[in-house]
Amino acid sequence: MELKNVDLNLLLVFNQLLAERRVSKVAEALGLTQPGVSNALKRLRLLLGDELFVRTARGMEPTPYALRLAEPIGYALSTIHDSLNEVAHFDPATSKRKFTLGMTDIGEMYFLPKLMEILRRQAPGVSVSTVRNTTVNLQDEMEAGHVDLAIGLLPQLKSGYFQRRLFRQRYVCMFRKGHPLDKEGLTVEEFRDADHVTVVASGTGHAIVDQSIERLGIRRNIGLTVPHFVAVGHILSNSAMIATVPERYAMACVQPFNLRYVTHPLALPEININVFWHAKFNKEPANKWLRSLIFDNFADGREA
Template identity: 35%
Template sequence: MTIDHAHILKFDLNLLVAFDALMSERNVTRAAQRIGISQSALSHNLGRLRTLLSDELFVRSARGIEPTPRAQELAETVSNLLCTIQSRLIEPEQFDPATDERTFTLGLTDYLESLLMPSLLATVRDKAPRVNFVVRPIDQDYPADLLDTGEIDIAIGKVETGNELHKRRKLWSERYVVLALPEKIGPSGVIDLDTFLSTPQAVLVSKDGRCRLVDEILAESGLKRLATVTTPHLFTLPILVRDANMIAPVPASFARAWAPVFGLAISPGPVDVPPYDISLAWHSSSDRNTGHTWLRQQILTALEPVRASVVEAKTASDLLVAAE
């Protein structure tokens, strides 16, 4: 493709910066503050860009401003272009783990924190003695806004939402299994549906208080379980199973790590709950940052034993055998 230099000269880089800020903030005042110019200057830049692209780009709404379809189409291209300029021309940062002091903030659910952090700290302790970590608790769903605002560097969890500004790498497919006292499962090693429905359960709920997946699937068949205790704290579940003679559906990777600690058995779930992906996610602006690249590799290394054990156990029955 031949570059039309004369035409490109019309596109002041500041116009693209203004566009990206407006896409992120959806508010003229906040966008102007974000890039350090006056609101009138931002409005002027937007007017120029509208003329150049022959599109309104943003229209007013009750919530502020909303991008037009043309603006949404351009968003990823503009963001990637600015990220490239920043990482390749303005901030060619070099990260030396042996000497650099840096704090990384990780967005994790509690059980993924328990699986990752001991191994991650063991992996980096000698090679990066001045690197520190802050763990930010997140819900099971993907916290895209925390990546957008820079409040977290990395998110690990059920990444199903987000936008074109985010990168994602699948780690493993997670399944639900059932934690129970060994005598509750019996010699068969499997809890049947009748036992599952009639036994009091400790149930993990999301921050909005909903019990998803299992209850939704049961409801499709007109069934309902005994959700005797609901809690947003996953680590409460094995304690309730052990001390209150309950059962609890939990993620398989959590069960495999913690069932032996609490003296519990693992049963395949009698309800066919589709697996979901556990993924590593980050903002595209950090994609080529050397510190972030290093961090992502350390996380992959630290979680490899977990990933390998889940991949090796093709079914929940395999998890049961491996845990015995």
């Protein structure tokens, strides 16, 4: 016999008859009519080739074959019921879950110190690893569940993904303290004529700033181009160069590298920094917990 030929509802009737032994009770318990229960029993008898239940003065008594089926069918139905009605739960205090986050080097510098301190207090057994948004196929990795969340400016994550904004941030101009431009107000000409270090952050959306500067007709003196932001603080602290960087990255660099940043002289677009997750894991308890934790601790509160 193939399972595809078995109607699960017939097994529900069978299991309930074992418990109630009366058609009327079964009908009441399952929300069926008595003829409906009788018809289900008739179909099950034909399917299994056995009477299954015999009418007696004490009610519907199971046959020996029905009694042999009772335990495995009851166990199977119980397992299905429990699985479908399981209250999904994630306990951060006891979990040993390892999360993988997709983010840039900026994200690591801005989010990870605070996030790891929060996890140390709330989820000491939880660990985190990161992957660069630009070094993996983020769409495939998130769909497969290899990357739990991604954070940043990620225009490539569209269909099949949920996202929630953490904050909007502007671009600023950053340089070392004591730089000739370390003063109140920076003119467009001063910005244009300075020596620049730029970051080619392909795949992250940060390229929008370079495109915007070009559209404004500003030709910078670009002396150095690097593939990531992680070295920019070191470079600026030991040179006369300046850089256009996201403000929250600048905030993280000011103290460690003795830097300063000012409002950018150009009208550059603000960017959204979002948390992304694949729709397959929208209701997965651990995923829900982590993204809620991130939002509660890093969102600027301006999202509707």
